[in-house]
Amino acid sequence: MTSSITAPTNPYLVLGAAIVLPASGHVILGVPVRGLQFLFFLVILAWVTAKIAPPDASFVGRHAGGFLIYALSILDAYKIARIRTAKWVHNARRDGDNAQSGIGPHT
Incomplete structure (x- = not known):
């Protein structure tokens, strides 16, 4: 069973974008206001x-x-991307374990 939630943006892509152009990492992550605050x-x-x-x-x-x-804005954008990816991986593993064991709403 695959999760209906799409994978988050690759943290290294966010890191590269944040290094090249300030606040672009935050825009990619969908938090442009946070990026504008850093720019300000x-x-x-x-x-x-x-x-x-x-x-x-x-x-x-x-x-x-x-x-x-x-x-700080580079580190912040990368941290947000890493946390989102870690949560996604954790949820995908948990959903996979529940589906294999027959526990949860997947049965």
Whole structure:
């Protein structure tokens, strides 16, 4: 018996999308508002650190706040994808065990 719930998006696809384009991993996962929140804070913190950083700081140093939020958004999107995949695998195994043993609504 196969589950009627479709498989979640591959976590590595989400990870790659999040690395290439900020918030795109969240959009793929179906939580675009969360991605927009990360983008908003990315821009704000990059701007703030650019204003308070010393003039001789590197580009990354001047925008460190934005890079921090960017890294957190990548981790967040990947974590959500991994959790969804783990839940899907767990439910599929549980449904398969119930169907094989004759327990549950499958009989």
